[in-house]
Amino acid sequence: MQKPFVPEVAVIGGGLAGCEAAWQLAERGHKVDLIEMKPVRMSPAHTTPLLGELVCSNSLRSDDPQTPAGLLKAELRAARSLIIACADAARVPAGDALAVDRLQFSRQITALVVGHPNIRLRRQLCDDLPALPCILAGGPLLEGGAARTLRRLCGDRLYFYDAIAPIVEADSIDYDRCFRGSRYHQGEEGDYLNCPLNRDEYYAFVEALLAGRKVTPHRFEEPRYFEGCLPVEVMAERGPETLSFGPMKPVGLVDPRRPGELPYAVVQLRAENRYHTAYNLVGFQTRLAYPEQKRIFAMIPALHQAEFVRFGSIHRNSYVEGHKVLDDSLALRAAPHIHLAGQITGVEGYIESTAMGLLAAVLLHDKLAGLPLSLPPATTAIGGLYHHVTAPRLHGEKYVPMNINFGLLPPFEGKPAKRAGKRGRRALHAERAREHLPSWLHKIGVEVAAPADLLGDAEQDGGGVVDAAEA
Ligand SMILES: Cc1cc2nc3c(=O)[nH]c(=O)nc-3n(C[C@H](O)[C@H](O)[C@H](O)COP(=O)(O)OP(=O)(O)OC[C@H]3O[C@@H](n4cnc5c(N)ncnc54)[C@H](O)[C@@H]3O)c2cc1C
Incomplete structure (x- = not known):
């Protein structure tokens, strides 16, 4: 007689993070109930009953390990990620990027997850979070009572919309055309970099904002803006001076190099991370299309060569303020048996969500096994x-969902790193990560990857899943 399936752990959401988490727990010997609402209920963005569905692009971005996205994939590959193995197996030609045949990709994930003896898939809407240790991976469009429970546990630290201003690399700012200081405290080592515009520059900028191409919101993302965080282009529509009385207000900001002169308008930049390697444009949340952001924000003199770590956006997105509500194991401080994974932790993107699924599972496994947490x-x-996700914020630093970027990693100090230039520093990041990863892989029970494996070609690990049966 078949033994009854007695789950030890529940995972809610069979997206990228949930499947990765369920797989990693199952591979470590835990019996997992994976609860996915599709097709009983479909989010506005999902269209198939398959697990691990890609809701938009079929690209998992660059596969070059000297780029942030490529490095993250290399690390996930080395940590034996299910999602990356399936992506490698479903790869379609896309230059340096890892793009996939989306149906083949999701079918393989579904087949492998359903076929795992330690996983039971339950297709139902999860309204009440289980009493079992669980991982909530309901994604940016979390539905039903689970969202209400999370709201109760996190209060106003759970967000349902993103309103993100663009972030630029510190190295790409023209420091000769901006000055440091806080409002009314010129000359001091202030918290802001202030980028002045004269009258002509300001008017040309406002005109470009008005004419710039905007992203059309999805049907389920009809604009419901809060007055406090209107997109800059919506403010510009209210009148040519609205911005100069709003986020571009110059009062109290005097360039110490021009003490008698008040700029006509000022864009303020604030450090985005504790390393000060990236700065956000304060109050510049926007729905401008990405290429338009690049073009139009380059009209701010100090940003004429700006490199964007991430572009501004406004969209529906459920996420928590991780450092306020999560403990080191990614569990809710208010309910320590509930762990969060995926986009809902405050990361953004397919591979980032996958990484936070793998990590949540590894840390939950440590807890269940009574081991110290294997922090990466x-x-x-x-x-x-x-x-x-977990580190305390600097004073005034806003918590915004993040794609992987090298600004999240400790910078390199000293002249050699400065002299190395941007490309050289990318190589340094990749090299350092490659050196430091194996000890963590060892802790999480993965055979230490040889460097060639970590940085090697994508086909290496995918072989085992190519023949997986279709769902
Ligand atoms: C419209 C849209 C477009 C996007 N485009 C891109 C893109 O092009 N590139 C990119 O990198 N990222 C994109 N993203 C972000 C991307 O969705 C996420 O990064 C990634 O899919 C999140 O993974 P996840 O596992 O956290 O959530 P998901 O992959 O969304 O998985 C969550 C799963 O949980 C299920 N679920 C939700 N609530 C419940 C419940 N109460 N009970 C049971 N099951 C539940 C859902 O059905 C879903 O299967 C986009 C997001 C959206 C909303």
Whole structure:
């Protein structure tokens, strides 16, 4: 007689993070109930009953390990990620990027998850979070009572919308065209970098904002803006001077190099991370299309060569303020048996969500096994994401969902790193992460990857899943 399936752990949400988490727990010997609402209930963005569905692009971004996305994938591959193995197996030609045949990709995930003897898939809407230790991976469009429970546990630290201003690399700012200081405290080492515009520059900028191409919101993302965080282009529509009385207000900001002159308008930049390697444009949340942001924000003189760590956006997105509500194991402080994974932790993107699924499972396994938590080194891409989610914020630093970027990793100090230039520093990041990853892999029970494996070609690990039966 078949033994009854007695789950030890529940995972809610069979997306990228949930499947990764369920798989990692199952591979470590835990019996997992995976609860997915599709097709009983479909989010506005999902269209198939398959697990691990990609809701938009079929690209998992660059596979070059000297880029942030490539490094993260290399680390996930080395940590034996299910999602990356399935992506490798479903790969379609896309230059340096890892793009996939989305149906093949999701079918393989579904087949492998359903076929795992330690996983039971239950297709139902999860309204009440289980009393079992669980991982909530309901994604950016979390539905039903689970969202209400999370709201009760996190209060106003749970958000349902993103309103994100663009973030630029510190190295790409023209420091000759901006000055440091806080409002009314010119000349001091202030918290802001102030980018002045004269009258002509300001008017040209406002005109470009008005004419710039905007992203059309999805049907389920009809604009419901809060007055306090209107998109800059919506403010510009209210009148040509609205911005100069709003986020571009110059009062109290005098350039110490021009003490008698008040700029016509000022864009303020604030440090985005504790390393001061990236700055956000304060109050510049926007729905401008990405290429338009690049073009139009380059009209701010200090940003004429700006490199964007991430573009501004406004969309529906459920996420918590991780460092306020989660403990080191990614569990809710208010309910320590509930762990969060995926986009809902405050990361953004397919591979970032996958990484936070893998990590949540590894940390829950440690807890169940009575082991010390295997926290990833801050110098790795996985560690950078983990620290983004859990580390306390600098004074005034806003918590915004993040794609992986090298600004999340500790910078390199000293002249050699400065002289190395941007490309050289990317190589340094990849090299350091490659050195530091194996000790963590060892802790999480994965055979230490040889460097060639970590940085090697994508086909290496995917072979085992190519023949998986279709769902
Ligand atoms: C419209 C849209 C477009 C996007 N485009 C991109 C893109 O092009 N590139 C990119 O990198 N990222 C994109 N993202 C972000 C991307 O969705 C996420 O990064 C990623 O899919 C999140 O993974 P996840 O596992 O956290 O959530 P998901 O993959 O969304 O999985 C969550 C799962 O939980 C299920 N679920 C939700 N609530 C419940 C419940 N109460 N009970 C049971 N099951 C539940 C859902 O059905 C879903 O299967 C987009 C997001 C959206 C909303």
